Amino acid sequence: MINSNTDLKPASEFIRENAPERFIYKMDTEKHEIALSTKDLQVFYGDNLALSEGDLQFERYKITSLVGASGSGKSTFLRSLNRMNDGVATVNGNIMYRGVDINTKKIDVYEMRRHIGMVFQRPNPFAKSIYDNITFALTSRGNYTKAQLDEVVETSLKQAALWDQVKDELDKSALALSGGQAQRLVIARALALKPDILLLDEPSSALDPISSAQVEDTLLKLKDKYTIIIVTHNMQQAARISDYTAFFHMGKIIEYDLTRKIFTRPKVALTNDYISGNFG
């Protein structure tokens, strides 16, 4: 007999009654290049466990949507990916980027964020010219010639599909741009640092439908060169633009798969309920 302690509970009692079923797609790394992955990610705000069992792989040059009801932990997860939760939450687990765990103390967080950039929900251009918005992060950390800066401004604005609209008024205040233009300027500002991965937290939820469609078009064009991870509440948007979708529920990733599978044949009943609009 392995253990004669008759006070121990039977092992069947370890099974949690209401633990939701989960399905997390694992990529074949021979066929898919992984740009970023997380392992056992766990996030606490004080004593409150906001996210656990965060294991995801993000494929290079693909768009991954993070979806789920309000408070399910999507932003908490996304913000952890480039250490935006430093000083706000305790993040345990590994975030692997090019063979390095970026969730360790020895990481130069500012340098890492040049590789993994973030765009927030509300367009937040600086009270500066369009030109200076793009060049600000570069000039504050290095020496560039005017020609180099001009080149970065043009390339970033073209990539963000804003160049044609603003090329003759680069000295104009960025605060005068429309919501959709401002959000594309903020995307251009992130691109100016030549990141590898772009994280976007509901980048079009504060925009009108036309501006939102422009931002979506921009993201689709960007995936040739960037790996994109986006939090969205808009199921149509997730279905339209993303290659992979992760469904979050009460601080856990319940299902992760190819977007077309999530939206046509989800493996977990809860995912189906959410995407069918039954809750959230």
Ligand SMILES: Nc1ncnc2c1ncn2[C@@H]1O[C@H](COP(=O)(O)OP(=O)(O)OP(=O)(O)O)[C@@H](O)[C@H]1O
């Ligand atoms: N800065 C914070 N301090 C304390 N608790 C927080 C903080 N940010 C988020 N939380 C809590 O963590 C949980 C997950 O929140 P999170 O913002 O990640 O969810 P979400 O799925 O992104 O929601 P939404 O779609 O509304 O943005 C919630 O219970 C929330 O109250």
